Amino acid sequence: MSTKVPLMGSLAAAVLLALITLAGSNQGVNATHIPATSLGMAVDADVNGNTATSLGTREDCVSTTAGGTVTIDVTVEGIPAVDTKGTTEPADDTGGIIGFTFSLVFDPVPLSITSSDPVSYLLGSNAGSNVFSFDEPVPDPFEDNYFLAAAADGGLPPGATESGSGVLDRITIEVDAAAADGLYPLYLFDAVHLDAKSINRLAPALYGANIAVGSAVCAAPAPPPPGIVGDVDCTGTVNAIDALKVLRNNAGLLVAQTEPCTDVGISTVANETSPVPRHIGDVDCSGAVNAIDALKVLRKNANLPVTQTEPCDDIGT
Numbered sequence: 001m002s003t004k005v006p007l008m009g010s011l012a013a014a015v016l017l018a019l020i021t022l023a024g025s026n027q028g029v030n031a032t033h034i035p036a037t038s039l040g041m042a043v044d045a046d047v048n049g050n051t052a053t054s055l056g057t058r059e060d061c062v063s064t065t066a067g068g069t070v071t072i073d074v075t076v077e078g079i080p081a082v083d084t085k086g087t088t089e090p091a092d093d094t095g096g097i098i099g100f101t102f103s104l105v106f107d108p109v110p111l112s113i114t115s116s117d118p119v120s121y122l123l124g125s126n127a128g129s130n131v132f133s134f135d136e137p138v139p140d141p142f143e144d145n146y147f148l149a150a151a152a153d154g155g156l157p158p159g160a161t162e163s164g165s166g167v168l169d170r171i172t173i174e175v176d177a178a179a180a181d182g183l184y185p186l187y188l189f190d191a192v193h194l195d196a197k198s199i200n201r202l203a204p205a206l207y208g209a210n211i212a213v214g215s216a217v218c219a220a221p222a223p224p225p226p227g228i229v230g231d232v233d234c235t236g237t238v239n240a241i242d243a244l245k246v247l248r249n250n251a252g253l254l255v256a257q258t259e260p261c262t263d264v265g266i267s268t269v270a271n272e273t274s275p276v277p278r279h280i281g282d283v284d285c286s287g288a289v290n291a292i293d294a295l296k297v298l299r300k301n302a303n304l305p306v307t308q309t310e311p312c313d314d315i316g317t
Contacts, residue, residue, distance in 0.1 A: 040205030041102060041168070041191045044073040052125040053166040061210040061218035067177035069114070070211055072186065074102060074149070076122065076203070077165040082158045082196050096161035096196035097123065100168055101134075101150035102203075105187040108145050110179035111211065113138050115172040118151035122166035129155040129162075135169070147171070152194070161196045173211065181214030185221035189235050189258060202256045230283045230297050230315040234261035238316050239301055243294040246281045250290055265289050285312035 042058055049056020050073050062070050080095035100123065104113075116135045124131040134150040149169050153160055173186075191203040212218040230238040232245050235258050245255045249264040257263070264281040281289035283296050286309050296306045300315040308314075 040078070040207065041074060041076050041188055041203045042207035043104070043186050043188060043209035044075050045070070045209040045211070047071050047073045047167075047170065050075065050167050052121040053162075053164060055165050055167075058207070059209070060207065060220040061183075061212055063212045063216075063218050064175055066110075066175055066179040066181075066213055068175050068213075069172060070175070071170065071172050072209065073167045074104065074169045074171065074188070075166065076100070076168050076193065079163045079165070079193065081163045082161050084158050090157045090196055090198070093158060093161075093196035096158070096163050097153075097193045098157065098161055098196060098198070099123070099150070099152035099194035100192065101148070102168075102188050102191035104147045104149065104171065105145060105185075105189060106147070106173070107184050108140070110176045110213070111184055112174050112176070113140055113147050113171055114174045116147070116149060116169055117171075118149060118169040121170065122162050122164075122168055123151055123153050125166065126155070126160050126162050128160040129153050130160070131155075157196055175211065175213055179213050182212075182216050183219060183221070184211045184213060185209070186211065187221070187258070189233075190241070202254060206258075229313045229317055230300065232257075232261075232264050232281045234258040238297060240298060243297040243301075246289060246294040246297065247291060249281065250294075283308075283315050285309040 043060075044050060044055070044058045045062035046056070046059035055075055055077065058075070062072070064070050076097070079097045082096035083094045085092045085094075100118075106113075115138055116133075118133050118135060119131040123129065130153065132152050132154055134152070136148045140147060149171075151169070153162075155161075185208055187208040188203075188206040191206055192200045193203070195201050208221045210219060210221045228236070228238060230242055232242045233256065235241075245264060249255050255264050262280045265279055279287075279289050281293055283293045284307065286292070297315060299306050306315060
């Protein structure tokens with residue numbers, strides 16, 4: 001059974017709370033679904049052949065006209081099977097998926113999301129599933145450049161816990177009648193799934209897609225441009241997530257990025273536009289990447305003064 005209601009049981013509430021703790025993403029492009037050995041999420045511009053528990057060939061571009069409508073899937077692959085360790089307690093379970101969240105980034109001027117459905121697909125495919133949707137309302141009342149999707153399964157584990165590959169969310173996008181001909185990219189970021197033990201699992205690979213409007217020739221989307229000081233995951237913005245990733249890097253934890261993106265802590269090469277080489281994440285040009293850099297990213301986001309070792313490009317430039 002699947003329902004889309006604001007009321008939650010204790011399990012679904014716990015799932016949502018865990019999903020709110022986002023840690024980032026990385027991005028690539030691929031004309032086919034991602035390798036079977038790679039766990040990841042993707043935008044599929046062709047929903048034909050996709051079901052709750054199986055996927056057809058992924059398309060990274062779809063053509064339409066101004067005023068047209070397209071339907072895309074956000075898919076996942078490679079969710080490991082649930083292992084209960086021979087007990088009835090979920091505390092020692094591994095694998096599976098009981099919730100997910102991601103942000104779909106797009107240009108809100110020519111594009112608007114008119115519908116989404118995270119309850120009818122993979123997360124609700126097993127008997128006993130009870131899926132709660134926490135997607136943003138549609139059409140997007142905030143008119144910002146991303147759509148936040150999240151869902152949680154309040155069914156009893158392990159029987160209601162899914163695994164494998166399939167559709168997470170089917171989304172309809174409307175193109176404005178005045179939209180100019182061109183390619184409009186769709187990117188995923190902050191994408192995680194929650195496993196049977198209620199642990200956040202970053203998607204180590206993400207794949208975007210393009211909407212080609214009018215005379216534009218369909219092509220795979222180029223990754224967002226890297227290079228903004230403090231934007232350590234190359235999402236195009238500097239925010240608290242970047243500070244978190246600097247801290248994760250210092251703790252030896254996984255840092256996911258929007259590829260191609262130089263890893264945190266790696267030294268850049270001096271050139272005409274950046275005469276001073278620096279380590280990615282070393283926002284104050286001190287020669288080290290540490291918690292002080294994370295603090296300075298947070299101060300910048302709070303519009304507080306940030307001290308640097310000059311010459312040093314300002315955070316956000």
